[in-house]
Amino acid sequence: xxxxxxxxxxxxxxxxxxxxxxxxxxxxxxxxxxxxNQASYFYVPSEIVANPPEQxxxxxxGGMVQRGSLRTEAxxxxxxxxxxxxxxxxxxxxxxxxxxLFVEGSGVVAEGHMGADGxxxxxxxxxxxxxxxxxxxxxxxxxxxxxxxxxxxx
Amino acid sequence: MHGFANPARFLRIARWLMPLCMGAGIAIATAALGWGLFxxxxxxxxxxxxxxxxxxxPSAWLGMAGWMGIAAASFTELVWRHPLAGIAAxxxxxxxxxxxxxxxxxxxxxxxxxxxxxxxxxxxLTSMLVLLFLYFGWMALSQASEAADGGQNKAPAxxxxxxxxxxxxxxxxxIWWQSQHQAPSITMGKSAMAGAFLHPLLFAMLGFTLxxxxxxxxxxxxxxxxxxxxxxxxxxxxxxxx
Numbered sequence: 001x002x003x004x005x006x007x008x009x010x011x012x013x014x015x016x017x018x019x020x021x022x023x024x025x026x027x028x029x030x031x032x033x034x035x036x037n038q039a040s041y042f043y044v045p046s047e048i049v050a051n052p053p054e055q056x057x058x059x060x061x062g063g064m065v066q067r068g069s070l071r072t073e074a075x076x077x078x079x080x081x082x083x084x085x086x087x088x089x090x091x092x093x094x095x096x097x098x099x100x101l102f103v104e105g106s107g108v109v110a111e112g113h114m115g116a117d118g119x120x121x122x123x124x125x126x127x128x129x130x131x132x133x134x135x136x137x138x139x140x141x142x143x144x145x146x147x148x149x150x151x152x153x154x
Numbered sequence: 155m156h157g158f159a160n161p162a163r164f165l166r167i168a169r170w171l172m173p174l175c176m177g178a179g180i181a182i183a184t185a186a187l188g189w190g191l192f193x194x195x196x197x198x199x200x201x202x203x204x205x206x207x208x209x210x211x212p213s214a215w216l217g218m219a220g221w222m223g224i225a226a227a228s229f230t231e232l233v234w235r236h237p238l239a240g241i242a243a244x245x246x247x248x249x250x251x252x253x254x255x256x257x258x259x260x261x262x263x264x265x266x267x268x269x270x271x272x273x274x275x276x277x278x279l280t281s282m283l284v285l286l287f288l289y290f291g292w293m294a295l296s297q298a299s300e301a302a303d304g305g306q307n308k309a310p311a312x313x314x315x316x317x318x319x320x321x322x323x324x325x326x327x328x329i330w331w332q333s334q335h336q337a338p339s340i341t342m343g344k345s346a347m348a349g350a351f352l353h354p355l356l357f358a359m360l361g362f363t364l365x366x367x368x369x370x371x372x373x374x375x376x377x378x379x380x381x382x383x384x385x386x387x388x389x390x391x392x393x394x395x396x
Contacts, residue, residue, distance in 0.1 A: 014233045021315065028319040032330060040332035041276035062332055099270030101199055109269075109334055126269045131339040133204065133347040135195035 042109050046088040048120070055114050061090060062109040062128065070104050083108060083120070094122040101127035161378055164238055172371035179365030183212075186358035195350050206264040208355055212362035213257035217285060218321050219366070220250015221314075224292065225321075228314035238374070243314055244296055245373035249366055251289035258282060269334060277327030278335035281320060288317045 032039075042062035043053075053059045061083055069082035078095045081104075092110055102108060107128030115121045190208030197204035223246035231239035261279070262272045273279065296310040328337050339347040340355075347355070 010234060017229065017232055017315075024316060024319060028323070032323060032326075036330060039277050039327075039330070041274065041334050042332050044332060099268075101268055101270075103199070106199065107336075109274075126271055126274070126334060128334060129199060129268055129336055131336045131346040133207075133339060133351045134198040135348055135350045136198050136201070 044085040044088075045083055045090040046085055048090050048114075049088040052118075053114055055116060058111070058113055060109055060111050061092065061120050061122075062107070063090075065102070065104050065106060065108050067104045083110065090120050091118070092120045092122050094125055096125075098125050099127040101129055106130070161238060165375065165378065168371045168375050172368055172375065174368075175364045175371060176368030179361055179363070179368050181361070183358060183361030183365055186354050186361050190354040190358060194354050197351070200268055203264060203267045204351065206260050207351065208358045210257060210260040210264060211355055212359045213253045213260060214282070215359055216362055216366050217250055217254030217257050217282070218324060219363070220246045220253060221285065221288070221318060221321055223370070224250070224314040225318035228311035231311045232308060232315075240311070241374050241377045242370070243310065244377060245370045247289060247293050247296065248373070249369045251286060251293070253362075253366070254282065254286045254289060258286060271334075274334045276333040276335060277331040278324065278333050281324040281327050285320055285324060288320060292317065 042060035045061065045063050048059075048061060063083040063085045066082040066084045066089065070079065071081070072079050073093075078093060079098065080091065080093045082089050082091050084090075092112075093115075094110065094112075102125060107130055109126040109128050110120060110122035111124040111126075112120055112122035187208055191205050194205065194208075196202050224243045227239045227243035227246065230236045231243065258279075261282075265274070266272050292310060292313055295313055299307050299310055325338075327333060328335050339345060340352070345352050
């Protein structure tokens with residue numbers, strides 16, 4: 001085999017493969033972009049408020065449990081709280097056992113449907129923890145204090 | 155390029171590099187797990203369950219790294235016809251699939267106490283499960299191609315490259331789409347994880363990565379030895395006139 005043609009064939013394969021990969025990645029990005037609304041696991045409150053799902057249709061609502069909003073109803077097993085994404089708020093009621101990580105100021109994913117009065121009726125609650133990992137020694141600090149300590153000790 | 159492709163030269167290097175990676179990997183991974191499981195602190199909200207991170211995150215990384223290895227080897231095989239590339243891809247598949255499975259199992263065990271569920275079909279969990287199925291498919295295809303014509307056809311290499319599309323999807327699934335799984339704690343140059351968790355975690359990732367490299371080198375040596383033995387048997391059969 002002549003060295004020149006071997007290098008040329010190699011070069012041709014490299015160019016073809018790179019073109020194929022660029023097309024493939026572009027196709028995948030297009031698909032991911034098209035899926036951006038459908039592939040989300042839950043709606044955030046601003047989406048629910050802007051575009052309310054029809055009553056009774058099963059949806060998931062995700063966001064932060066607003067501080068100070070969590071209270072137990074008179075029957076002792078129903079809880080009510082407000083889910084917020086910083087832009088909009090949706091009141092939620094839930095009857096049952098909550099996951100241990102379900103606390104005010106933390107993330108939650110509620111499965112359920114919109115009730116008649118604009119309240120979200122949850123059948124199931126999942127806790128959603130954020131990407132911050134803070135040791136227990138810092139548990140009495142507020143989130144901002146803990147973040148400050150983490151930055152100082154880094 | 156073909157200087158590195160020489161199997162004899164590879165074997166000379168692998169002979170000492172493999173036990174080195176394997177030994178250092180086992181030592182570092184064991185030390186890191188001991189550190190994480192017994193000495194690292196409990197987390198503010200999650201408590202003791204946070205310790206699963208020291209197995210879960212290295213497994214997730216190596217599950218994805220295994221496929222990146224398959225994809226890089228496939229690219230090298232298709233462009234440069236590197237004789238070791240196909241072998242390297244085959245060597246990455248089983249450990250990659252095992253770590254992907256460990257990631258899914260530990261994630262499920264962690265999801266129950268942390269989120270309140272064993273499994274949800276969000277973008278991250280689903281794309282990681284797809285990765286496991288891609289590994290199974292790739293291994294079946296690679297074995298079929300090996301049985302059909304000694305691994306001369308290019309189907310596994312093309313599958314390896316196409317399947318790599320799933321890797322950025324796994325990574326960005328928690329950024330593009332709302333998901334149950336949280337966003338990455340460790341991103342380029344910064345960490346939302348306190349040092350008390352981050353340091354044993356990085357140590358565990360280093361240890362498991364070395365272990366992974368050791369297993370890949372060992373499997374490459376085994377595949378090469380198998381191919382040599384088969385070639386020798388074939389020559390022997392020919393010379394004896396069968």
